[in-house]
Amino acid sequence: MIDRIADIVGAKNVLTGPDLAPYSVDISGMRRAVPLAVARPASTQEVSDLVRLANELRLPVLPVGGRTGLTGGGVGEGALILSFDRMNAIRAIRPEARVAEVEAGAILSDIHDAAEAHDLVFPLTFGARGSARVGGFLGTNAGGSNVLRYGNTRDLVLGIEAVLPTGEIVDLMSGLHKNNSGYDLRHLLIGSEGTLGVITAATLKLMPKPGAYATAMVGMKSMSDALPLLNEVQKATGGLVEAFEYMPDSYVGNYLQLSPSHRLPFEDRHPVNILIEIGALAPRDCIPGDDGAIPVVSYLEDLLGRYLENGLIDDAVVARTEAQRREMWARREAASEIAGLQPVRVTNDVAVPLDLVETFLTRADATLQRVDPGATTSVVAHLGDGNVHYTVWPVTTTEAGKDAIVEAIEDIVIDLGGSFSAEHGIGTIKLGSMARRKDPAALSAMRAIKRALDPNGIMNPGKLLPPSNL
Amino acid sequence: MIDRIADIVGAKNVLTGPDLAPYSVDISGMRRAVPLAVARPASTQEVSDLVRLANELRLPVLPVGGRTGLTGGGVGEGALILSFDRMNAIRAIRPEARVAEVEAGAILSDIHDAAEAHDLVFPLTFGARGSARVGGFLGTNAGGSNVLRYGNTRDLVLGIEAVLPTGEIVDLMSGLHKNNSGYDLRHLLIGSEGTLGVITAATLKLMPKPGAYATAMVGMKSMSDALPLLNEVQKATGGLVEAFEYMPDSYVGNYLQLSPSHRLPFEDRHPVNILIEIGALAPRDCIPGDDGAIPVVSYLEDLLGRYLENGLIDDAVVARTEAQRREMWARREAASEIAGLQPVRVTNDVAVPLDLVETFLTRADATLQRVDPGATTSVVAHLGDGNVHYTVWPVTTTEAGKDAIVEAIEDIVIDLGGSFSAEHGIGTIKLGSMARRKDPAALSAMRAIKRALDPNGIMNPGKLLPPSNL
Numbered sequence: 001m002i003d004r005i006a007d008i009v010g011a012k013n014v015l016t017g018p019d020l021a022p023y024s025v026d027i028s029g030m031r032r033a034v035p036l037a038v039a040r041p042a043s044t045q046e047v048s049d050l051v052r053l054a055n056e057l058r059l060p061v062l063p064v065g066g067r068t069g070l071t072g073g074g075v076g077e078g079a080l081i082l083s084f085d086r087m088n089a090i091r092a093i094r095p096e097a098r099v100a101e102v103e104a105g106a107i108l109s110d111i112h113d114a115a116e117a118h119d120l121v122f123p124l125t126f127g128a129r130g131s132a133r134v135g136g137f138l139g140t141n142a143g144g145s146n147v148l149r150y151g152n153t154r155d156l157v158l159g160i161e162a163v164l165p166t167g168e169i170v171d172l173m174s175g176l177h178k179n180n181s182g183y184d185l186r187h188l189l190i191g192s193e194g195t196l197g198v199i200t201a202a203t204l205k206l207m208p209k210p211g212a213y214a215t216a217m218v219g220m221k222s223m224s225d226a227l228p229l230l231n232e233v234q235k236a237t238g239g240l241v242e243a244f245e246y247m248p249d250s251y252v253g254n255y256l257q258l259s260p261s262h263r264l265p266f267e268d269r270h271p272v273n274i275l276i277e278i279g280a281l282a283p284r285d286c287i288p289g290d291d292g293a294i295p296v297v298s299y300l301e302d303l304l305g306r307y308l309e310n311g312l313i314d315d316a317v318v319a320r321t322e323a324q325r326r327e328m329w330a331r332r333e334a335a336s337e338i339a340g341l342q343p344v345r346v347t348n349d350v351a352v353p354l355d356l357v358e359t360f361l362t363r364a365d366a367t368l369q370r371v372d373p374g375a376t377t378s379v380v381a382h383l384g385d386g387n388v389h390y391t392v393w394p395v396t397t398t399e400a401g402k403d404a405i406v407e408a409i410e411d412i413v414i415d416l417g418g419s420f421s422a423e424h425g426i427g428t429i430k431l432g433s434m435a436r437r438k439d440p441a442a443l444s445a446m447r448a449i450k451r452a453l454d455p456n457g458i459m460n461p462g463k464l465l466p467p468s469n470l
Numbered sequence: 471m472i473d474r475i476a477d478i479v480g481a482k483n484v485l486t487g488p489d490l491a492p493y494s495v496d497i498s499g500m501r502r503a504v505p506l507a508v509a510r511p512a513s514t515q516e517v518s519d520l521v522r523l524a525n526e527l528r529l530p531v532l533p534v535g536g537r538t539g540l541t542g543g544g545v546g547e548g549a550l551i552l553s554f555d556r557m558n559a560i561r562a563i564r565p566e567a568r569v570a571e572v573e574a575g576a577i578l579s580d581i582h583d584a585a586e587a588h589d590l591v592f593p594l595t596f597g598a599r600g601s602a603r604v605g606g607f608l609g610t611n612a613g614g615s616n617v618l619r620y621g622n623t624r625d626l627v628l629g630i631e632a633v634l635p636t637g638e639i640v641d642l643m644s645g646l647h648k649n650n651s652g653y654d655l656r657h658l659l660i661g662s663e664g665t666l667g668v669i670t671a672a673t674l675k676l677m678p679k680p681g682a683y684a685t686a687m688v689g690m691k692s693m694s695d696a697l698p699l700l701n702e703v704q705k706a707t708g709g710l711v712e713a714f715e716y717m718p719d720s721y722v723g724n725y726l727q728l729s730p731s732h733r734l735p736f737e738d739r740h741p742v743n744i745l746i747e748i749g750a751l752a753p754r755d756c757i758p759g760d761d762g763a764i765p766v767v768s769y770l771e772d773l774l775g776r777y778l779e780n781g782l783i784d785d786a787v788v789a790r791t792e793a794q795r796r797e798m799w800a801r802r803e804a805a806s807e808i809a810g811l812q813p814v815r816v817t818n819d820v821a822v823p824l825d826l827v828e829t830f831l832t833r834a835d836a837t838l839q840r841v842d843p844g845a846t847t848s849v850v851a852h853l854g855d856g857n858v859h860y861t862v863w864p865v866t867t868t869e870a871g872k873d874a875i876v877e878a879i880e881d882i883v884i885d886l887g888g889s890f891s892a893e894h895g896i897g898t899i900k901l902g903s904m905a906r907r908k909d910p911a912a913l914s915a916m917r918a919i920k921r922a923l924d925p926n927g928i929m930n931p932g933k934l935l936p937p938s939n940l
Contacts, residue, residue, distance in 0.1 A: 097823060143648050152648065154657075155625065168911035178613050178622065178821045178857045178892040180661055181900075181908055182934060183916045187624075187657030191650055208709065239678065280708075351648045353567060387648045422648040430651075438651055441638035445923060446653045452922030453915060464652060 013040040026074040033077040052167030065136025068128035071427025104135035120206040123150035127333040141191035143423030148384035159203035165454035194460040210279030214300040219270030219315030244384035346392040352418035435470035483510040496544040503545040522637030535606025538598035541897025574605035590676040593620035597803040611661035613893030618854035629673035635924035664930040680749030684770040689740030689785030714854035822888035905940035
């Protein structure tokens, strides 16, 4: 079997035995499973050959990117792992058409750099951008900090190429903005977490690079003071807010714990800390002030000054240099590191309507103390999307206890009209939630689609779709 | 059978016999098929009951909206037509969340009005907006004139409710911007033309209403002069162009033929006529001019003045009043009426990369004269999307002759990296094109999905998916 894999990709591109160690645990360190082998294909044809072989032999196939996913998707017992590190080309940047053609193994930050060289941006971004690869962020329909302005991954993809579970290659690499020709297999594969096929390449949308950023940290007493700020800036700028991130004081405390030498945003501590970033195109870098149009940084300074005077906020710092801006972002992007301060976490990646985030947090904190007294949290939110990462450091050590926390948080989310799975996907850790919370007719349609496209069930079994007995 | 349908919706909401006449021909007048009956459900539950009954009796089901589609989707032989005229409620406009919750029968222009009352817009628009209904424009993923700025229908839909071919109701009416929980059935149903289920309601995105429009007609010698204009305005305004529409002189001539009293845009005739519209939010109504920020209308006037002086364009009129703006749009939106000047048309709704539209037109015109000497055309394009409506008035009267025209045009489109089906969908008229041009692996995956979700093949049979013997 290994020989036949080696025949396709070459012996030196097949990992087995001790080389499988890094592939046998996921990024959280909490989930382990030993694969059969890792194959490193160099072309779509090799991927096709590998999948065809796996389908013949009924081998489970797990395509992986940077393995930075947070829901247990990165490991698979007995699986043939397809690693895309050799298929990492940025095939083309077409600035006129504002598209990038990339292979599944291209790294997000490399795409950022390639686009910037043409004064364009690929606006998807999150902490793991230096490792995350195309196949991974398409497979999970990754979100991140700029969804508020630019949408999720799927909103940034014009076309894909993929290998179906039969080994057939589908070429849907359109760069066109209008292309209505049958069911949208692109959107079906995006977010399917490798359970319906293997994405091998994509055509991505690029956007004009903002010529000026205005970035600030704002301290205030309660979250109900934050939304009016967001709404006013959105209105004044016509929707140019790129990020609106929430960090409670406990997050700031945790950040200090990570390293006591870290600089804090303010001298005083505040219950609510907001990172706001506006991205203005240079020519549009004019927002009506009292004396006519003013640059976006001055606009934000004036606005926050006014809010301070009126007591609507308690503190504010606007970044004056790129280094200051990066420092603000580093604080926000330490979230996974902070969550990792405790070896055992119960993660809850949820979304609620924007104006109910505060309600959610109040109820979640109270509920948590009832379900698992003494548990602590690391909370951070893409507030502009209503997306809260409510990470619990539990006292309970039993699986049942941890499940009870998840269920209790979900109860609140569902009650508030929210989603139990916002941007990280289902993987293995949310299978119970899918079984409990997803519309049953939708679930059965998903299962029917899975059976239709992957009759032998070889594609990433055990992920995304809960077993029917759950 | 009719009795059982009447049991569900009430006898007075079932049409049969002579009442079926309007439902037996499509809007083009070219395609006829007599349905079994028309049922007018009043609720999602009634739709579910009807589909369940049809599935039991193996009755073909054809959900219809305003029946304004251009690809033959509006008629179905022996079908139980579901008409949504009684399910036309705009259930809610939630201005804070910027969403509209609408039933499948809500009319597009009613949604426009309801959004405007809150200073918001639902930006999807096209000529048939006074008749087109939610289920229709979602089912076909309709495009239109504002795709350039806001995307196609699917980009404007946050959630849907639908009835699957089994009669099961799926509730995916999320208003959230992040909701990764399994396969995206919403995007699978959008654009599936009623072949996978019946969309019964939707949650639509609303956008801030532009506070100022700048609209102009521009006359020039060749299309290669048009793209630099588009690119300059997009750059200066940061992407505020809402529409960039192309009408050749022949279109203007045809428009006069429709009614000789019509006013033309210019005193002189020009080979290329462009309708450009910019939508600026009032606060952003400032674009850097020589003397600081200027309103968007002045910006456009100054720019076109400069283009005129430099001989880059030959003529320009900027609308000074809403009436003038509407007159410009009326001319563009007469396209279907103009196409209807001849009883027999061969329509080609295609897309090519933006910078290849001129190449496409030159090659198409030459090819047409070779394939069907003497044939004339009515051409109009959403130039900003590379989407050309190349309507042929053929000399040939045979089906084979007309097919030859379609195939010849498609050859050019494919050669230029374009799409044979841009925004109108497949219906029945593009089944041959689907069979010839669509990626075969994609087609077989679509067929597998169809069989999985609709094993009895009741949903809109004969549409979208070509029979395997084609």
